[in-house]
């Protein structure tokens with residue numbers, strides 16, 4: 001995507017230092033197949049049932065599937081069996097279930113911890129001051145690989161506010177890396193704010209609308 005390249009240049013970061021996660025929720029398998037033909041292999045989904053149908057329909061392609069929606073404990077078995085990454089971990093219980101249910105023949109499930117950066121009461125994610133404790137506990141679990149953190153900030157009024165929030169995420173990410181050297185992923189930035197996220201060190205932007213177009217089907221958040 002050109003907007004990612006431009007943002008990398010503006011932030012004086014190397015080309016291809018930011019990965020594109022194509023968020024394909026609400027879009028049919030046929031659209032995913034088109035993007036895959038153009039070389040995009042990494043896809044993010046929020047709703048398990050919808051995702052499982054597409055994963056099945058696209059089994060012939062070497063795609064990488066990322067679960068980015070809220071994880072309910074009764075859904076962990078299917079997530080553990082069909083996804084490569086989960087970005088939205090904010091509870092030890094869910095992590096333990098994923099670890100126990102990850103099929104032995106698959107590589108470890110890659111995990112990002114979701115941080116509620118703005119400490120919004122209605123939003124998922126752990127409070128920033130709980131990050132290291134949860135990371136340490138999850139890092140002990142077999143079959144999971146702690147890769148980093150994910151944030152969905154509150155809607156910012158100004159670009160300065162966007163940068164301030166993402167800057168706090170960047171600091172937390174640096175702290176997490178000092179404790180867990182294998183951590184390499186800051187999942188941050190969506191269609192509306194990806195340039196600011198890249199300025200502040202995002203390594204993976206999750207882009208739906210700017211890639212596929214406006215979603216017509218109403219989606220729950």
Ligand SMILES: *Cc1c(COP(=O)(O)O)cnc(C)c1O
Nearest residue numbers: 023068190191206207208209210
């Ligand atoms: C839908 C969604 C996105 C993509 O949002 P766009 O604004 O369409 O780019 C990214 N991350 C999460 C967690 C989402 O639910």
